[in-house]
Amino acid sequence: MPEIPLPQSVPLAWYLILSAILFTLGVAGFLFRRNVITVFISIELMLNAVNLSFVTFSYKFKQVDGHIFSFFVMVVAAAEAAVGLAIILTIFKNRQTLEIDEVSSLKN
């Protein structure tokens, strides 16, 4: 059985590439999904990806500032989730729909 060569320690770039992949998936979900809640979940995915790169750079510079930034990102994400979900509730009460294409009263 051939041995798969695995590095003893993970290169820092792998973490950043994983972060980029997750961010791109979040952008794709944000653009392609039509359900408001799924769009919102994609935004959370993007925030998580950014957090990962913050923590990675914090490791690289051996400083705690990146951790604090990702902590603030978490707090802002919590606030954003509360307000956003309230907005979604209001939209649903007004229009009985969650399809993002049907909420177009600001168009034109």
Place this chain on the structure above:
Amino acid sequence: MDAILFLLFAAIAVVCGINVVVQTHPISSALSLVGVMGSLAALYLLLGGEFIAAAQLIVYAGAIMVLFIFVIMLLNAGKEKKLPRRLWVKFAGIPLLAIFIGIVAFVIQRMLPVTEGVKFGAMTHGNPQELGRALFNVYVLPFEVTSVLILIAILGAVVLASKEIE
């Protein structure tokens, strides 16, 4: 060992992330997002961020996801309707996405030449003690501003959600 753990959790994160985007039912997307968040918490631990890993699990996978699932259940959100997509979107979307990720990965590899790898335990500044010291000395103003932001968000959410629509 580090590489195996990283690859395991990275694979879980990517598969769950793809699942978030591909699933048509919001509840499946939300539960896949929990998988992403859990594996990211494990990766934070590998990077030496103990406090951030715990906060990720408690705040994100606990509080925010419960909020999401509450709203999905409350609104009884169903499957997304299938709408016809344009032909080029159908066939060019995924390859273009893969090419974009490839370019970004290439750029990251080029910009970060072979540095020292990530060793578990090499970063010792991620404990709550150091974080609290930085948070309450250097970052005390942003911290207080964030608390005001949270207060405003609570008020906004209550006002928005309790508004009566005639």
